[in-house]
Amino acid sequence: MSLRAVTAAASAAATRGNGDHHADDHGGVMTPTLYHQFEDVEQQNESYLVGMWTFLVTEIMFFGALFMAYSIYRTAYPATFLDAHKFLSIPLGTVNTLALLTSSFTMVMAVNANQHKKKWSLINWLGVTILLSCVFLGIKGIEYTTKIHEGLYPGSFNYARANTMYLEHHDGKAGHEAKGIYPYFPSVQELATGYSLNRITPEDPRAVGVEQTPAGPFTSYQGAPSDVEYWSKRAQLFFSIYFAMTGLHAVHIIIGILMMGTLILLALKNHPYITQDYMPTEMIGLYWHFVDIVWIFLFPLMYLIS
Amino acid sequence: MSVSAFDPTGEPWPDRGGGNAAEPVEVGIPRVNYLNADHTIKSWLLTTDHKRIGILYLISISVMFLLGGLSAAIVRLQLTAPSGLLLSAEAYNKMFSSHGIIMVFLFLVPSIPATLGNFLLPLMVGARDLAFPRLNLMSWYLFIAGGLLTLGALTFGGVETGWTFYTPYSSIYSNSNVALAIVGIFLAGFSSIATAVNFIVTIHKMRAPGLTWFRLPLFIWAMYATSLIIILGTPVVAITLLLVVVERVFHIGIFSPELGGDPVLFQHMFWFYSHPAVYIMILPSMGIISEVIAANSKKRVFGYTFVAFSSVAIAVFGFLVWGHHMFATTQSMYASMVFSVLSFLVAIPSAVKVFNWTATVYKGSVEFSATMIYALGFLGLFTIGGLTGLYLASLATDIHLTATYFIVAHFHYIMVGGAVTGYLAGLHFWWPKMTGRLYPEFWAKLSAIILFVGFNLTFFPQFVAGYVGMPRRYAFYAPEYQIWQVLSSAGASVLAVGMLIPVIYLLWSLKYGKIAGANPWGAVGLEWTTSSPPPTTNFHEVPVVTWEAYEYHPIHDDDKDLTIPSPTAPEVTAEERKA
Amino acid sequence: MGELPFRPVAASSYAEDVDRLFFVLVALTVFFTSAVGITVLALAARYRRGNKVDRSRPSSHNTLLELSWTIPPIFLGLGVFFWSAKIYTQAYAVPENAKEIFVVGKQWMWHIQHSNGIRENNELHIPVGEPVKLTMISQDVIHAFYVPEFRLQRQVEPGQYSSFYFTPTKTGRYHLYCNMYCGTQHSLMGGWVYVMSKADYQKWAASGGSQPVAPGGTPSKTGGLTLTQRGASLYEKFQCNSCHDPAAVQRGRGPSLVGLYGKTRQLADGRKVKADDGYLRNVLYYPAEYPLAGWAVGMPSYKGVLTEEEVLQINAYVKSLKPTAQQSGAGTGGGATAAAAPVPATAAAPTGAAGAPADTAGGNVERNAPAANTDNIQFRHMYGGEQQGQ
């Protein structure tokens, strides 16, 4: 701030503290409440902006830590990540990405409407945004329930169950399912039919002395029950990070929905925050774009590993 | 409202406050000030006045410090005998963990920013309040909630992981109350973030007209750098600790090797915050020391720009050296080397500060007041603490000294000898501003000296104990180390006396202290231009700044003609200063 | 360097260097602290209020001065860094002939395996003057292996080997500490390192380390096998040879492990890794993360099947598999039993200790410090005397 403020102070003094805000729906002139610590509206608005950006920086660091954990484990265990991510549904992820991208657009429209003091347009755009985010949450919910159904949730990463489920879902279909989830590992079909030693038949002379395991989906060879356990645990790492990151993201979405709902309520009540000011909407818009961008990173990192 | 623009052309001692004190020259406590504006409890608990919130923080943080100090006393008591004087191993572990957790997360990290920072920042930049007063109040409630949760966890069930919460011990093996304590720390972390966001916005956007960046007091620069670290670092530790909780509760395996995770990743993420966090603890103190030395030498801080930018440099480079806590892990040798060389470089800005403070005294007019004694103590102890940090930054010596008492001595020299001493200096320096009363100078000097002596007696022996190989976090130890531990405990009792004296006389002064007046130290800075205690809106008129920081009167050969009154004098009038 | 008061014994090749650096740092500390302290006190005293001194033309900035006190510390710092980094690299430059000792840390004791089969708890016996390499892993939380007299420590982590090397230079008995907080009995997780003269050590090794040195130590009836031998039997027990027949000439189901140790492996996903101890362990636990180029992944995971100790033993055996002349020549070695065909590099033949040097003469004693209720015994063992507290 410069000496500009000195001159601005006079005009600011006019608005300071006086509570009556004339709803001036056509002039487009906003006279937001000026809080006592600020000199003028300009200073107040700039403060909000700087504050919001600073907050978003902390948010970036917040997610950044998880992204770091993700990249460290992905470099450490490329195979596991590659395999485990196949349990995620790319179509659902894509729909969600589209939903969020669109919602960012509708949010821009909402802010725009507020700036031009178009009350109903604002409410409508916010409504669409909320709707889209509910679509997003709904699909996330479906994804989560599938994972839980498959036994891939924190505390129980059940590879065995997941693989069977996967087999049930995808059996007979062409495409990438043919080989099952783990390319380095018995394919699902093999597992289902009782996996036999890396495609070596008992007649093979090299198989002499190797005990054959009974058939069944999850008896691994060589009497090493740890296999299933081991795969579960490795895959667990992927899903731990998946749940941690998408969960944290979903919490942010929910908070966003709540805030947008509040905005709609305020707009319905013709509250000066909406009629005389557009900063609240713009701040929430900024937040929303941030949440969106996080997903833009999450989607390829989780769903599109290659 | 009108703005008083003052043009001090040609006048060496501009009157910066005449129009600003509640009544221009006031002797005695101003009739209306932030303290007596309203007396109800509710008016305190729901206040959005940054000064009141600062006071709320001061009270809560002092309680934390006494609790942390109490556990330190028990730790010292236990260690007088190799086989432990009073506690079982388990109880001892809980005790030093409580000590570390309380002192770091609930006392030192929030201490200066939340108390003095909250109180002074708007005053120093000439604003009526912080940018977001309600956020500020929320941060205090977050702190209280977090503090109570953590204290609850420490008391009921206890926590025995040390303040570092290393995995997989904390996430799988420990069966103490880790999760609850972490949730508390998480909340306290968010209270720091709220404070930091507030500070950054206020410093950016709410400086008084004419108060350019390079006219800001160095304390503000320090607060700015601190806030930067807080917003960049705290979220990382927050999410890291949260992952520990999630791992404890749901057994997801991010840090536990049994579940596929990597325990060392935790250390990386923890220290990514916690190394910068040590600068969160020391930078505000450094800011205070700049103010105190300048005011007591009646001289502009030498190399203002260097001191200002060194704060920012510390904040930025502080983020690049976290790996120096992990030289003894499986971290690769080359990574360790990079972290080591960067640690040497990050010491340079601190060195710049130390040298500039020393040079400030040159040709000053030095008053050996209590605050100056604290500041001198800071200088010596911080230098020792910082230099011993270099033993740990160099690879070869670190893998002998790491996790021994040498480290304990290193960080107490910086955190107690440096940060806490600085905090006490600041508390004394601005006490008159906060309360309107002066503390008894004699007792303050006495306690400053006792603290210095007691401190060295407590922690110097620990350097030796560490060098001869005594590990830290040991409830029992080999008899050959006893001599050092006994010396240290003896010192700690002197230290405790030194800590108790200020508690007594500061409380005493609230009622019986001499009336301070607006500017008892003859210091410059916007906060001294308003009355003590300041009115609720800080300034009756928005100050317009046309002078540089620390524009102390150039003092010539004989300073007899300089009428800076002794601190007991009620008030410096504008006329007197112009003389 | 000379004897200084309080200086603990410097008992390793590394210690002397560290101390030299340490005392130079002490000198620097004294120098800078007194420089700053004396200067500021002298200035403050001279310019104290009321003193009539020349205060004309006070300066408040001087870029040249700033640079002159900024740049020397940078170089000083860099100097110290290079010196210390040079010393530090020693701990990594393991010589070929280093005697390898395996350490497993667990709450709250140290379990140590010598390659000649002697196992001890909370004690380590080593001969003076011989380089020693410790390969360490933890079974639970993070610990740290610390011997102040060697000026060395390293964290012992679960899931990953860590190691360091040193040469003990002075005989004596030194504290062994756990120096990473690991839970309730962290301060009692330790014991002693005995650095013995060569002759004493030979005697000790020959007797299988039978001196009653560990508290509550009980001789075990089993044992007598070297680490490699134990590994060989595990190799058979877990049927590693069904895929990795050390004697096989034609391509088996898995790659031959003969001569594997130390080679660089090309993995299918393009990574190149060195077949070191960590690799051998990880392949056993997480084979799918190491898809060897040219091989379909088919190796089962032994996670949860083999303990860390057993992995160390199997690895010792795998490392001992060196190609024999017979194998590299005619290639008719099939038919021999897995354990016997390739001659393990260590002299211990599975058939007995005959002709083996005393060093590897097999320990007959396995010591087990009782795990529970050892507070007081363990306290006495580590620190001497009785424990009064509690």
Ligand code: HEA
């Ligand atoms: C306020 C707190 C604070 C501060 C400011 C510092 C400052 C520094 N610290 Fe410290 N440190 C801690 C608190 C702090 N530390 C704590 C709590 C731990 C232990 C954590 C735990 O494990 O529990 C720790 C541990 C710690 C370690 C890890 C040791 C280990 O675990 O193995 C290291 C290693 O490099 C280190 C180094 C340094 C360095 C180089 C500085 C530098 O910033 C210091 C710079 C200052 C100076 C150098 C002095 C002034 C300079 C001069 C007078 C000029 C001369 C200068 C030169 C010649 C270069 N510290």
Ligand code: HEA
């Ligand atoms: C801000 C940080 C801070 C502060 C101020 C202190 C202050 C003190 N600390 Fe602290 N300390 C830490 C941070 C701090 N410490 C940390 C982070 C650790 C590591 C923990 C871990 O390993 O996880 C640690 C560990 C630590 C240990 C090592 C424990 C171990 O490794 O086994 C010791 C041992 O002496 C110790 C002692 C002291 C002492 C004597 C004080 C004194 O300065 C305290 C003086 C204050 C008072 C005494 C309070 C005021 C007086 C009263 C309340 C009256 C009542 C008192 C009496 C009657 C005696 N501390």
Ligand code: CUA
């Ligand atoms: Cu094991 Cu500490």
Ligand SMILES: [Cu+2]
């Ligand atoms: Cu650090």
